[in-house]
Amino acid sequence: MELQDTPEEWQVVATTTPFQGNKTSVRTDDVVMPDGTVARRDYQVHPGSVAVLAVDDEDRVLVLRQYRHPVRxxxxEIPAGLLDVPGENPLHAAQRELYEEAHVKAEDWRVLTDVYTTPGGCDEAIRIFLARGLSEAVGERFEVSEEESDMELARVPLTELVRGVLAGELHNNCLVVGVLSLTVARAADGVDALRQADAPWPARPFAA
Structure with a gap:
């Protein structure tokens, strides 16, 4: 048995979009099950996202504190954002988010991991990058608004974030997956064995 997720698509006999939002929508599909019955599945259609685990020379991770209304x-969190343009290069999007949210640039980029956030109810795919060799970005700071106007920025030791995750004190998906993945990567083959920043991403194909 090969331990690898594989693409598969069951027949859809009917589909509707009962809600269309600014960035995402809700789709309803009637899907043919293996026993021949038809089941209705509602899910959020999402453009995809990128996130950046940015680690400085003191092994501190750049984190943001932001209000998230759905969970009150x-x-x-770590810097993250949507793939605003279909086919957008995820590395370029990640570099943009790091600049806009933290006014930081990085010299070394690797793919840390790829995840589906909630595959039972949403098709969102996230690519989490590891960024190293941090420095202050040049140019004007990005103008923030809405929730981001209240955002806090900090650099926290990786070990403290791991402790907070395992203690149930930190809950953001990208932060949790990112800090634990980096910890495991270091204990295994090392970060230099991680995929290159331009590695293929079947969930969200992109141009080079």
Whole structure:
């Protein structure tokens, strides 16, 4: 048995879009099951996202604290954002988010991991990058608004974030997956064995 997720698509006999939002929508599909019955599945259609685990020379991770209304919490997160343009190069999007949210650039980029956030109810795919060799970005700071106008920025030791994740104190998906993945990568073959920043991403194909 090969331990690898594989593409597969069951027959859809009917589909509607009962809600269309600014960035995402809700789709309803009637899907033929293996026993021949038809089941209705509602899910969010999402353009995809990128996130950046940016680690400085003191092994501190750049994190943001931001209000998230659906869960009624201020969450510690890593820089992240939507793939606003279909086919957008995810590395370029990640570099943009790091600049806009933290006014930071990085010299070394690797793919840390790729995840589906909630595959039972949303098709969102996220690519999490590891960024190293951090420095202050040049140029004007990005103008923030709405929730981002209240955003806090900090650099926290990786070990403290791991402790917070395992203690149930930190909950953001990208932060949790990112810090644990980096910890495992270091204990295994090392970060230099991670995929290159331009590695293929079947969930969200992109141009070079």
């Amino acid at each position: 919490h201020k969450l510690w």
